[in-house]
Amino acid sequence: MIDDRFLNLSMRYLDGMLDDAAFAEFQGALVADADFRRGFAELCCQTRELAELVRTAGADPVGGRRWGRLAYFAAAAVIVLGFTAAITVLIRFAPHRAASALPPVATVVDTDGAVWAAGESATPGEQLAPGFVHLLSGSATLEFFSGAKVTLRGPAEFGLNSAMRGELRRGLVMADVPHKAHGFTIGAPGMAVVDLGTRFSLDVDANGESRVAVLEGRVRVEHGGEHAELSIGQQARAHDNEWAILPAPGSGAGPSPEEPAIRGAAVYRPDLPMWARGDGLGDEDRIVVVPERRDIRITQPVAVDIKLPGEYRAIPPTPLPAGPAVGESYLLRIPPRRSGELTASLTFRRRVLGVIARPARLAATDGALGPPGVKSWAKNVTPRGLTLNKLNRVNISPDRRTITFTLSTGGAGEVRLLVATDPLNNP
Amino acid sequence: MPIDGNILVRSLLRYRTQLLAYILAIVHDDHLAEDIYQDVSSLAYEKREQIDGEAALPGWLRTTARYQSLRAVRQRSARPRVLDAHVLDLLESDWPALDAQDSAHRIAVLRDCLARLSPYARRLVELRYGEGVSGEKLARRMSRDLNTIYVALTRAHRSLSECVRRRLAREAAR
Numbered sequence: 001m002i003d004d005r006f007l008n009l010s011m012r013y014l015d016g017m018l019d020d021a022a023f024a025e026f027q028g029a030l031v032a033d034a035d036f037r038r039g040f041a042e043l044c045c046q047t048r049e050l051a052e053l054v055r056t057a058g059a060d061p062v063g064g065r066r067w068g069r070l071a072y073f074a075a076a077a078v079i080v081l082g083f084t085a086a087i088t089v090l091i092r093f094a095p096h097r098a099a100s101a102l103p104p105v106a107t108v109v110d111t112d113g114a115v116w117a118a119g120e121s122a123t124p125g126e127q128l129a130p131g132f133v134h135l136l137s138g139s140a141t142l143e144f145f146s147g148a149k150v151t152l153r154g155p156a157e158f159g160l161n162s163a164m165r166g167e168l169r170r171g172l173v174m175a176d177v178p179h180k181a182h183g184f185t186i187g188a189p190g191m192a193v194v195d196l197g198t199r200f201s202l203d204v205d206a207n208g209e210s211r212v213a214v215l216e217g218r219v220r221v222e223h224g225g226e227h228a229e230l231s232i233g234q235q236a237r238a239h240d241n242e243w244a245i246l247p248a249p250g251s252g253a254g255p256s257p258e259e260p261a262i263r264g265a266a267v268y269r270p271d272l273p274m275w276a277r278g279d280g281l282g283d284e285d286r287i288v289v290v291p292e293r294r295d296i297r298i299t300q301p302v303a304v305d306i307k308l309p310g311e312y313r314a315i316p317p318t319p320l321p322a323g324p325a326v327g328e329s330y331l332l333r334i335p336p337r338r339s340g341e342l343t344a345s346l347t348f349r350r351r352v353l354g355v356i357a358r359p360a361r362l363a364a365t366d367g368a369l370g371p372p373g374v375k376s377w378a379k380n381v382t383p384r385g386l387t388l389n390k391l392n393r394v395n396i397s398p399d400r401r402t403i404t405f406t407l408s409t410g411g412a413g414e415v416r417l418l419v420a421t422d423p424l425n426n427p
Numbered sequence: 428m429p430i431d432g433n434i435l436v437r438s439l440l441r442y443r444t445q446l447l448a449y450i451l452a453i454v455h456d457d458h459l460a461e462d463i464y465q466d467v468s469s470l471a472y473e474k475r476e477q478i479d480g481e482a483a484l485p486g487w488l489r490t491t492a493r494y495q496s497l498r499a500v501r502q503r504s505a506r507p508r509v510l511d512a513h514v515l516d517l518l519e520s521d522w523p524a525l526d527a528q529d530s531a532h533r534i535a536v537l538r539d540c541l542a543r544l545s546p547y548a549r550r551l552v553e554l555r556y557g558e559g560v561s562g563e564k565l566a567r568r569m570s571r572d573l574n575t576i577y578v579a580l581t582r583a584h585r586s587l588s589e590c591v592r593r594r595l596a597r598e599a600a601r
Contacts, residue, residue, distance in 0.1 A: 008581045014455045015562045016507050017573075023508050030514050041521040044448035045528070046537075046588055047556065051457065052444065053534050053541065054557035112437070113531040136538075137531035139440050153440040154531065172443070174436045199436065201468060205461070206557060213465045215436075215472040232473065235465055246462075259502075268502075 002039035010043050052155055104129050105163045106144040113138030115154065132159045135171070146181040148195070150174070161187075168210075172203045188212075190238030194220040196229070209239040221245075260289065260330075266344035266405075287344050287405060288333040292370050294421070298323030302369070304354025304418060305361060311395045314388050315357050322354035325420045329369040334386055334405075334413040342407045348419045351400040356416040359385035369416060386413040429476040430484060438484050439468050444530035446488050449522055453496040453515065455507060457559055463499055467492045485526045489519075533591060540590035548583040555580060 009026045012018050018026060029036045104127035111124060117134035128142065135154035143149045145163040152158050156171020166173075167187045177184045177195040184195045186202055188210035193202055198217025204210045212221060213235040220229050221236045223243040230236055235246040259268045266287040301321030306312055308320070335342070356362055356369075362384045388394060391408040403417065430438075446467065450460040470491055471478065478487050493515065500509050510518075541549060554560040554568070562580070566573045 004578075004581050004585070007584060008577050011577060011580055011584070012562070013508075014451065016455055017562055018508060027510060027514055030510070031517060037518050038521045038524075040452070041448070041518060041525060042588065043584065044452045045445060045525050045530075046584065046591075048444045048448045048451065049530060049534050049537055050541075050552060050556040050587075053537050054553050112441070113529060115531065115535055137534045139437070139531070151436060151440060153443060155534075172440070174440065176433070176436065199432070199472070201439075201465070203461070203465070207559075211461070211465065213469055215469060216432075232469070235469075 002036050006036050006039065007043065010040050014044070014047060104145075105160050106142045108140060109143045109149070110141040111138065112140070114140045128160055130160050130162065132157060132167075132169070144181070144184065146184055148175060148177045148181040148184040150186070151176075168202055168204050170204050170206070172201065174201045174215075175199065188238070190223060190240070190243060191236065192222045194222065196220055207239070209237060211235060211237045259291075260346040260348050262289070262344065262346055264344035265342045266332075266346060285335060285342075287335065287342070289346065290331045290333070292329040292331050292416070294328045296327050296329060296369060296418075298325050298327060298353075298418075300324075302354065302365065302418065303361065305357045306355035306394060306396065307353070309396045309398045309400055311393055312388055313390050313393055315386075319361070320354065322418055325353055327353050327418050327420050330417040330419065331370075332415045332417060334407065334415065336411045337407055337409055340408075343405065345402055345404040346417075347402040349401070350420040352396060352403050353418040353420050355394065355396075355403065356418070357386045357388070357394075359383070362414065362416055365416060369418065383412060384414045386410075386415050430478045430481055432472070432475060434481055435471060435475050435478075435484070438481060439471060439488075441530075442485055442488060442526060444534075445485070445522070445525050445528070446492055448525070449489055450492050450496050452518070453493065453509060454500055459499055460496075463492060463495050466495050470495075485523065489522060533595075536591050536594045537587060540587050540594070543590065544583055544586060548579060548586070551576070551579055552583050552587075 006026075006029050009018065009022060009029070012022065013026050030040060106128045108122045108124050108126045108128065111122070114122070115136045115138055116122060117136055120134060122128065122133060122140060133140075133142075133152075135152050135156045135158070137154040139151055139153045141149055141151045142158075142160070144160070144166070148164075150158070150166060151174045153172045153174075156173065157169040158171065158173060159167035159169065161167060164181070164183060165185045165187070169189070173186065175184070175186060175193075175195065176199045177197065179197055182195065182197055186193050188202055188204050189208045191210050191212065193200065193212045196218040198219055199215040200212055200217075200219050201215065202210065202212045212219065212230070214230045214232050216232055218229055218231050220227055221243075223238055224241075226243075228236065228245055230245065237244050237246060262268060265285060266289055268289045268291075301323045303319035304322045305315050305319060307322055356365055386392070386394075387410055389409075392410055393406045395404040395406070397403070443464065447460050447464050450463045450467075451457070454460055454463065467488055471484075471488060478484055497509065500506055541552065544552065551565065551569070554565055555562070560568065562573060562576055565571075566576045569576065571579075
């Protein structure tokens with residue numbers, strides 16, 4: 001059995017609360033004692049089990065009236081998804097058992113250790129009418145009459161609206177949708193996922209954050225009046241009124257494997273969630289460099305504000321063409337300058353093809369150069385652009401691989417860098 | 428023989444708790460762990476032809492999760508403390524035993540055990556793991572010092588793990 005001191009250290013480690021000495025003690029204990037290692041692995045597992053258990057403990061009683069939440073969700077849906085979705089939300093809250101007069105829409109095809117909420121049971125072969133099911137633990141596979149299969153992993157609250165629509169309120173589902181069920185949709189807080197012939201997973205956590213990941217094929221993700229198509233490996237998240245497309249691991253849409261060499265007051269943040277790119281960066285002293293898109297095939301030249309080597313104290317009045325080339329884009333969030341000079345240099349492996357510093361040009365290139373699926377940052381990021389003068393300067397090195405910002409005045413801003421990745425643009 | 432897509436999906440669900448626990452041990456950040464789990468799931472599906480059957484899956488998932496976790500940590504500007512590679516290597520032999528656990532059943536048992544905690548301890552657990560309130564914020568919210576909070580959480584964890592162990596042993600003896 002592991003002692004309390006080690007258990008305490010383990011929990012502090014998992015909370016990122018160990019100082020140097022305590023971390024050394026913790027690692028030393030793990031190396032020295034096999035029981036501690038086993039105990040630590042068990043603690044990690046119990047931590048996750050508790051998270052899954054406690055996050056469902058607040059689930060509503062099955063079949064109970066939920067008009068308070070109903071109103072909340074309907075209101076949220078009006079804001080986030082529009083009126084039609086609000087109606088869907090109203091429909092989906094019909095309690096499963098009470099709504100048994102409605103014709104069934106799905107069959108339970110398999111269960112594995114499934115524990116349902118009190119008053120509910122669903123065994124293989126049973127048909128389910130529209131309404132909600134509450135899976136406390138284990139897993140269950142439901143086949144909608146459209147042919148779409150969803151596997152729920154408890155704890156989950158999942159609503160069945162019709163043969164072509166489900167609603168995930170909390171938990172995790174994996175959907176396997178055959179061609180004949182093309183268009184099958186699962187709603188979740190802040191988003192609706194429309195299948196375009198695919199397998200995907202959808203997860204709604206206790207904070208109401210929804211996340212979809214495409215395992216195969218494509219899906220269409222809808223958020224309010226906006227939508228985006230995701231392909232294999234891509235993910236999208238929605239929380240409150242924000243949403244974002246996340247890059248696929250190892251895909252061309254991902255962060256650059258070659259982060260720029262940074263000197264001075266800048267930080268590379270490939271992990272920054274998109275909804276944090278506006279005001280909530282939490283990094284008020286440094287330029288935040290966020291990779292946006294890789295493998296951009298620039299067949300028609302793109303208009304950029306700055307391109308050639310030299311020092312710039314004003315944005316040239318005439319844009320220059322960048323490309324053709326293959327490149328990647330970076331968004332640089334500039335913090336407001338409160339005191340002193342901010343200097344930062346970014347050096348890339350290949351040429352900087354151009355700097356986009358005018359707000360209108362940033363907005364115009366969001367779709368083509370921003371992350372896949374994002375039409376515009378405008379509502380997330382204000383203000384945009386960067387004003388140059390004798391106190392705010394940008395320098396492009398002679399080999400065009402290094403860009404240096406020397407900034408002394410002004411509020412927050414934003415610029416986009418377009419950097420070459422093809423060998424033809426080697427300096 | 429490559430793993431079948433349906434079996435893979437089912438296995439990803441079955442091993443979710445264990446894989447998230449493994450990732451958490453490296454990145455100790457719940458949100459990041461969930462992201463990495465999704466990445467690993469996507470990669471598993473994409474590379475399923477290279478996975479040599481269901482038995483090889485947990486190992487494949489952990490190897491991939493370790494790589495993805497360390498990569499994610501490296502990309503963070505404020506890098507969390509990460510266990511040294513040789514410590515992670517030593518830990519490797521402890522995870523397979525957890526793969527065999529039925530996490531769904533353990534969670535059901537844990538529910539009963541949680542109900543037996545004192546209201547104060549239960550509240551701490553709910554805030555810490557249900558709402559993701561950090562130890563520091565818990566201390567402020569409960570007007571206790573940080574050490575007191577960790578001592579209380581330590582006791583809660585110990586009570587819970589002993590309760591689960593007792594119950595599972597009793598079930599096994601029947």
